[in-house]
Amino acid sequence: MTEKKNSSKKIIVGMAVLVVLVAAFAIIFSVFRAKPVEGSKSITIEVVDKEQKSSVYDLKTDVEYLREAMEEAEGLEFSGTESEYGLMVETVNGITADYNVDGAYWAFFVNGDYCNYGIDTQPVTDGDAFKIVYTVNSEE
Amino acid sequence: MKNRSRVIKSTLDITLIGLMVAVIEASKIALLGLPNIELTTFWIIMFTMFFGSKIMFVIPVFILLEGCMFGFGLWWVMYLYVWPCLALLAWSCRRQESVWFWSVLSALFGLFFGFFCAIPYVVIGAADGGIKNGLYAGFTWWVAGIPFDLSHCGGNFVLMLILYHPVRIVMRRARTMLYT
Numbered sequence: 001m002t003e004k005k006n007s008s009k010k011i012i013v014g015m016a017v018l019v020v021l022v023a024a025f026a027i028i029f030s031v032f033r034a035k036p037v038e039g040s041k042s043i044t045i046e047v048v049d050k051e052q053k054s055s056v057y058d059l060k061t062d063v064e065y066l067r068e069a070m071e072e073a074e075g076l077e078f079s080g081t082e083s084e085y086g087l088m089v090e091t092v093n094g095i096t097a098d099y100n101v102d103g104a105y106w107a108f109f110v111n112g113d114y115c116n117y118g119i120d121t122q123p124v125t126d127g128d129a130f131k132i133v134y135t136v137n138s139e140e
Numbered sequence: 141m142k143n144r145s146r147v148i149k150s151t152l153d154i155t156l157i158g159l160m161v162a163v164i165e166a167s168k169i170a171l172l173g174l175p176n177i178e179l180t181t182f183w184i185i186m187f188t189m190f191f192g193s194k195i196m197f198v199i200p201v202f203i204l205l206e207g208c209m210f211g212f213g214l215w216w217v218m219y220l221y222v223w224p225c226l227a228l229l230a231w232s233c234r235r236q237e238s239v240w241f242w243s244v245l246s247a248l249f250g251l252f253f254g255f256f257c258a259i260p261y262v263v264i265g266a267a268d269g270g271i272k273n274g275l276y277a278g279f280t281w282w283v284a285g286i287p288f289d290l291s292h293c294g295g296n297f298v299l300m301l302i303l304y305h306p307v308r309i310v311m312r313r314a315r316t317m318l319y320t
Contacts (some may be wrong), residue, residue, distance in 0.1 A: 007238065014244040021251060022293060029286035032279075084175045099211070113277075116284035137211070 034116075034123045041126040045073050048133040049095050066108075066115075066122040066130060086120030092132055103137035152318060153194060160187050160198045165205060176253075176288045177295035181246050182303060184223060188230040190311045195227045218257040225256070243300040250292035254285040 045057045057073040067087060070076055080090040089106045090096055097104035108115040108122070109131040115122050160183070167179035180202075188195045203223065207216045226249055236242065258278040266274025 011238060011240040011244070014241065018244050018247055018251075018293075018297075021248070022290065025251060025286050025290060029283055032283045033286075034280075034284070084173065103211070116281050137213075 034125075041124060041128070043069060043124060043126070043128045043130065045070060045076065045130045045132065047076065047092055048131065049093065050134045055093065061124065063124055065120060066124055067119040069124050069130075070119065086118035089119060089132075092134075095134060097134055099137070105135055105137070107133045107135040109133065156191065156318065157194055157197045157201065160191070160194070161201045161205065164198070164202050174295075176250070176292035177299075178292075179299060179303075180223070181226060181249055181296050182299050182307075184226050185230040185242060185246065185300075186304075186307055186311060188227045189234050190315050192231070192234075195231075199223050199227055214260055215257070217260050221259075222253065222256055239301060239304045242304055243297050246300040247293045247297035250294075250296035251289055253292050254282050254289040257285075258282040 040060055040062060042058075042060050045059070047055045047057075049055075055075075057076050059069065059073050061069050061072055063069050063072060070078055076092075077094065078089055078092045080088045082088075089108075090098070092106055097106050099105050108119065110122065111129055112131075115130075117123070164180055164183045167183060171177055171179060184195065184199070187198060203216070203219045206219060210216075229245070229249070233241070233245065258281050261281045262274040262278035264274070265277030268274075268277075
């Protein structure tokens with residue numbers, strides 16, 4: 001009887017810990033996540049294609065996320081497949097990267113670092129330099 | 141005769157290991173469209189509880205299969221330690237029978253999944269620019285994925301809560317049929 005009581009107590013404590021942790025994670029996310037900046041922002045988007053040829057697009061924009069900025073960039077064309085994580089970019093400026101054929105994909109960088117978000121949720125802040133690079137996974 | 145029974149037992153074991161991998165893989169593919177809602181955690185816990193050490197063969201085969209199907213990227217390195225850690229955790233708690241206990245454990249595993257998976261980013265970042273850079277890289281990567289960890293946590297909790305009792309009954313029966 002006492003053992004059963006102890007066990008239910010432990011489960012209640014476990015549930016309480018879980019709820020506290022979920023709340024803590026939500027707070028950490030809302031405090032530390034990369035936030036978009038509203039207002040006029042000056043950014044560059046550089047596309048490096050299969051032949052290492054670079055095209056740079058400078059734009060002044062008010063958009064919050066990279067996808068919208070890419071849509072605003074004149075001359076930059078892109079397409080892909082919509083997924084639960086947003087648009088998975090497959091074609092940029094007419095060049096398609098097909099991972100299933102040769103391990104190729106379009107890698108996204110922001111200020112020299114790999115983007116941690118998909119283009120639909122990658123925030124845009126003033127002065128950001130985005131790079132979209134045709135990359136081949138050599139292991140494929 | 142003794143030899144024959146050992147062969148039959150090992151054939152049975154191999155078949156069972158194959159079946160367990162197939163169940164995990166089929167469930168995973170069936171739920172691919174839902175972000176971080178998966179049954180891999182549930183099956184690894186249940187298989188560890190009921191078939192003990194056989195999970196040591198199931199997990200490597202499952203991880204290898206995943207790599208062959210989806211490519212050997214950085215996520216694959218994470219799989220190498222995340223799933224064995226779960227099996228170890230489940231094995232150490234195998235005497236627990238409460239559905240609430242297993243639901244909370246599954247939920248915690250889902251919640252911390254991104255945290256554990258950030259380890260390779262810490263290592264890569266540290267190799268590139270020192271430990272501070274590594275911790276920053278790991279932290280930003282983990283924070284970016286917290287919404288997915290929260291859905292992973294909720295999904296694991298609900299799935300374990302719903303499936304634990306019915307699957308437990310079936311698996312208990314299966315174990316008795318196969319090994320007695």
